[in-house]
Amino acid sequence: MTTTETSSNDATAVPRRDSGTRLTFLRAVHAEWIKLASLRSSYVILSIALLGMVGVGMLRAFSVADMAAGLAVYGGPAGADQEGILKEFGIFAREVPATGIMVAQFLIASLAVMQIGSEYSTRMITTTLTAVPRRITAVLSKMLVIVAAAFAVGILGALISYAVAQPILQPQDLGYSLTADGVAPSILYAAIFLALIAVMSLGIGAMLRNNAGGLVATLGILMILPVIVAILSGVGDGFKDVGLFLPTSAGGDMVAIRTSPERLTPVQGGLVVLAWAAVAAGGGLASVKYRDA
Amino acid sequence: MIEAFGLTKTYGKRTAVDGVTFTVQPGQVTGFLGPNGAGKTTTMRMILGLDRPTAGRVLVNGRPYAGHAAPLQEVGALLDAKSVHPARSAFKHLSVLAATHGIPRSRVEEVMAMTGITETARKRVKGFSLGMGQRLGIAAALLGDPRTVIFDEPVNGLDPEGVQWVRNLARGLAAEGRTVFLSSHLMSEMAQTADHLIVIGRGRIVADAPVAAILAQGQDKALVRSDQSAQLQAGLAAAGILFRELEAGLLEVSGAEPRRIAWIARECGALVHELTPVRPTLEEAFMELTRDDVEYRSAELAGAGEGTR
Numbered sequence: 389m390t391t392t393e394t395s396s397n398d399a400t401a402v403p404r405r406d407s408g409t410r411l412t413f414l415r416a417v418h419a420e421w422i423k424l425a426s427l428r429s430s431y432v433i434l435s436i437a438l439l440g441m442v443g444v445g446m447l448r449a450f451s452v453a454d455m456a457a458g459l460a461v462y463g464g465p466a467g468a469d470q471e472g473i474l475k476e477f478g479i480f481a482r483e484v485p486a487t488g489i490m491v492a493q494f495l496i497a498s499l500a501v502m503q504i505g506s507e508y509s510t511r512m513i514t515t516t517l518t519a520v521p522r523r524i525t526a527v528l529s530k531m532l533v534i535v536a537a538a539f540a541v542g543i544l545g546a547l548i549s550y551a552v553a554q555p556i557l558q559p560q561d562l563g564y565s566l567t568a569d570g571v572a573p574s575i576l577y578a579a580i581f582l583a584l585i586a587v588m589s590l591g592i593g594a595m596l597r598n599n600a601g602g603l604v605a606t607l608g609i610l611m612i613l614p615v616i617v618a619i620l621s622g623v624g625d626g627f628k629d630v631g632l633f634l635p636t637s638a639g640g641d642m643v644a645i646r647t648s649p650e651r652l653t654p655v656q657g658g659l660v661v662l663a664w665a666a667v668a669a670g671g672g673l674a675s676v677k678y679r680d681a
Numbered sequence: 682m683i684e685a686f687g688l689t690k691t692y693g694k695r696t697a698v699d700g701v702t703f704t705v706q707p708g709q710v711t712g713f714l715g716p717n718g719a720g721k722t723t724t725m726r727m728i729l730g731l732d733r734p735t736a737g738r739v740l741v742n743g744r745p746y747a748g749h750a751a752p753l754q755e756v757g758a759l760l761d762a763k764s765v766h767p768a769r770s771a772f773k774h775l776s777v778l779a780a781t782h783g784i785p786r787s788r789v790e791e792v793m794a795m796t797g798i799t800e801t802a803r804k805r806v807k808g809f810s811l812g813m814g815q816r817l818g819i820a821a822a823l824l825g826d827p828r829t830v831i832f833d834e835p836v837n838g839l840d841p842e843g844v845q846w847v848r849n850l851a852r853g854l855a856a857e858g859r860t861v862f863l864s865s866h867l868m869s870e871m872a873q874t875a876d877h878l879i880v881i882g883r884g885r886i887v888a889d890a891p892v893a894a895i896l897a898q899g900q901d902k903a904l905v906r907s908d909q910s911a912q913l914q915a916g917l918a919a920a921g922i923l924f925r926e927l928e929a930g931l932l933e934v935s936g937a938e939p940r941r942i943a944w945i946a947r948e949c950g951a952l953v954h955e956l957t958p959v960r961p962t963l964e965e966a967f968m969e970l971t972r973d974d975v976e977y978r979s980a981e982l983a984g985a986g987e988g989t990r
Contacts, residue, residue: 409782409825410751419780426773427766506766514731514764515774515821518756519781521730521747681731 416520416529424533430499437495437541438548441488445549448487449556452480456560479646481562482571484553485546486578486643492545493585493639496538497610500589501602503534504672508597513681523677531590531669538586542579550575570645577654581639584658585610587665588635594672609664610636635664682707682860683728683829687737690723697723699884700737705862707828710855712875712892713864714967720884721864722760725833729758741829742860753782753825759832762818767807771798771817774806778824788824796820811838819847829860836870848874868967872896880967903939905932906955907946916949917942933959 424430456477463470504527507513520526550566557563566572588609593602614636621627631637632652641657652660683705690698698720705711715721726732728739730746738745742755749755765774775789793799796816801809809817815838822830832851836844851874855861865871871878871892878895880888888895907913910930917924917934922945924934934942939956946953 409754409784411753411782415781415783419777422773422777422780423766423769426769426777428768510766511761511764512766514760515778517731518729518758518760519753519778521752523747678733680733681726 411520411522411525413525413529416525417532419519420529420533424503424537429502430537433495433499434537434541437492437499438545440491440495441541441545442548442552444488444491445484445545446552446556449481449484449549449553452477452484452562453556453560455480456562460560476646477560477562478564479570481553481557482564482568483574483643483645484557485550485571486574488545488549489542489578489581489639489643490636492541492582493610493636494607496534496541496582496586497589497606498603500534500538500586501593501606502599503530504590504593505597505599505602509599517681524673527590527594527673527676531587534586534590535583538582539579542582543575546575546578573654574643574645577642577658580658581642581661584661584665585635585639588661588668591665591668591670591672595668595675597675609634633660635661638664682743683739683741683831683862685724685728685737685739688724688727688734688739689736690720690727690732691735696884698727698734701881701884701886702737703879703886703889705829705860705879706877707860708855708858709876710851710861710863710874711877711879712871713862713879713881714868714871715864715866715881717866719866719881721866721881722833724881725758725760725831725862725864728831729756729760731760751782751825753778753784754827755825756829756831757822757825757827758830759815759818759822759835761833762811762814762838765806765814765817768805770803771806771809771820772802774817775802775821775824778821782825784824788826792820792823795823812840812843815839815843819850827859830854830862832861832863834864834866836865844870901936901938902959903934903937903942904955904957904959905934905942905946905953906930907932907951907953909949909951912949913946913951913953916945916951920945931955 456474459470459473459477504513507516517523517526520529550571554563564571566575589602589606592606592609593599596602596605614631614634617627617631617634621631632641638652638657638660641652642654642661644651644654644657647653683703685701685703688698688701689696701720701724713721713724723732727734728741728746742749746752746756769777772789772793775792776786778784779786779789790799793802796819798813798816798820801813806814806817815835819832819835822832830851832847835847835851839847851861851863855876863871863874875892878888878890878892879886880895904927905913905924907930910926910932913932914924914926917932917937920937920941922934922937922942924932927933939958943953943956
């Protein structure tokens with residue numbers, strides 16, 4: 389490995405230590421990983437995200453099993469297509485593993501906001517940007533770490549939910565394998581959704597440079613905006629379409645196995661969430677790059 | 682080596698640093714002296730690329746700080762000892778910084794031992810005293826074995842033993858050929874540590890010289906007691922020498938050698954029965970340098986007013 393010596397006029401006689409010592413992107417990522425792993429709050433939040441995801445999946449499994457049991461005992465509505473309803477329940481059952489993202493997203497979002505917001509509030513950012521003065525590298529390394537954590541929670545949470553759901557669903561003949569129609573893509577999309585939410589939240593945190601502000605803004609987009617749009621859609625039909633383009637709704641469409649012409653397809657939903665993530669990440673990168681630390 | 686060229690930083694209408702140009706040479710301790718709010722920290726932040734200069738530029742070892750392959754090997758900086766996540770341990774904090782550059786764990790242990798924080802290194806930084814925090818900051822600065830060291834007010838919060846330690850550390854680093862740049866608002870502290878001083882006041886460099894030269898440059902004053910004070914005042918004013926009447930018959934004359942004062946007294950026929958040179962103290966030299974030029978003159982002239990007109 390060669391180090392280029394530019395300042396030939398420099399009279400310092402200090403010997404160079406190890407020439408392998410230099411800043412690289414992967415090392416910055418490693419450092420961000422240590423940061424995340426050395427805070428108790430990270431474990432707490434990620435554990436709650438995982439537990440929440442599994443818990444919600446389990447509840448959903450119970451509710452689907454319950455509906456199926458009801459159908460078996462009492463039969464469907466008069467004249468209903470019994471087979472069609474059962475098929476519908478089968479889709480519900482296969483959607484169970486990904487259901488938990490609706491809870492996990494809030495925790496992932498909070499962690500991602502704090503990953504950078506707390507650096508600004510503790511002034512740690514000064515230290516970070518002194519060690520990693522290439523600011524895009526500094527932000528992207530953070531992003532990669534939180535994306536990995538969010539993706540892992542998504543995959544792990546969905547797989548555990550799947551495993552937990554099977555004994556609940558099997559008595560109703562609603563059990564299925566991971567290779568069943570739509571299951572694997574749904575699980576993958578769930579993890580991708582959480583990763584994109586992490587990117588969006590980190591971007592917002594980087595723009596607002598503050599935990600409280602970042603959390604309010606992020607949770608506002610995820611929780612409050614859908615409520616507002618839902619209320620407004622009662623006023624005018626135009627707002628219904630707006631609702632489709634909110635990240636929470638688009639995320640739901642991403643992981644859905646049941647398709648409907650009124651909803652987005654998984655890929656479309658993914659593109660919508662990606663757009664939210666890209667805009668926020670772009671803003672966050674610009675804010676860190678061009679504003680004083 | 683640090684080279685600043687016309688470095689300027691403005692925040693809205695306020696100019697924090699106003700076109701400063703200076704060079705910090707390796708192999709000696711350079712003190713960056715100025716009252717609080719003079720622009721020391723802002724200048725240091727610009728050196729590290731944390732704040733973007735409004736105008737001008739600054740190079741460290743020949744390049745902008747961010748342009749180096751191994752920034753931590755170029756500059757070790759202690760800007761604010763509290764730039765640490767309080768829930769992380771000192772060891773983890775240092776490990777994070779080491780990881781960015783692939784610095785081995787043995788070096789982390791080494792700087793912890795050097796700064797005396799090994800025993801508390803596994804505890805959360807939250808419980809650290811000011812002095813311990815300062816030591817952690819210095820450990821972080823030394824981690825990359827940097828060629829240039831920048832410490833902003835390094836002795837803040839340290840006990841006398843710690844102050845002595847920082848002083849020796851700075852001198853030792855300079856003796857190894859490194860560039861050492863320390864800021865302080867205390868002249869007495871700098872006089873004991875630095876070889877060279879860059880004095881900043883209201884965002885401008887007011888002096889850039891060896892410590893000895895700065896002390897010598899402090900304006901000489903003399904106390905002059907005369908029975909014909911009025912004549913002497915007229916004579917001094919005619920010669921363009923500044924003075925102040927401390928009490929009837931006693932003048933404090935600035936910027937003139939005793940011999941010159943005596944000659945003027947002789948020429949205007951004033952009997953002088955006391956002529957005492959007053960050497961400036963360190964603090965006075967500093968205060969004089971950092972006082973705003975305009976304010977300084979107007980105050981001084983007001984005292985000399987009656988003699989001039």
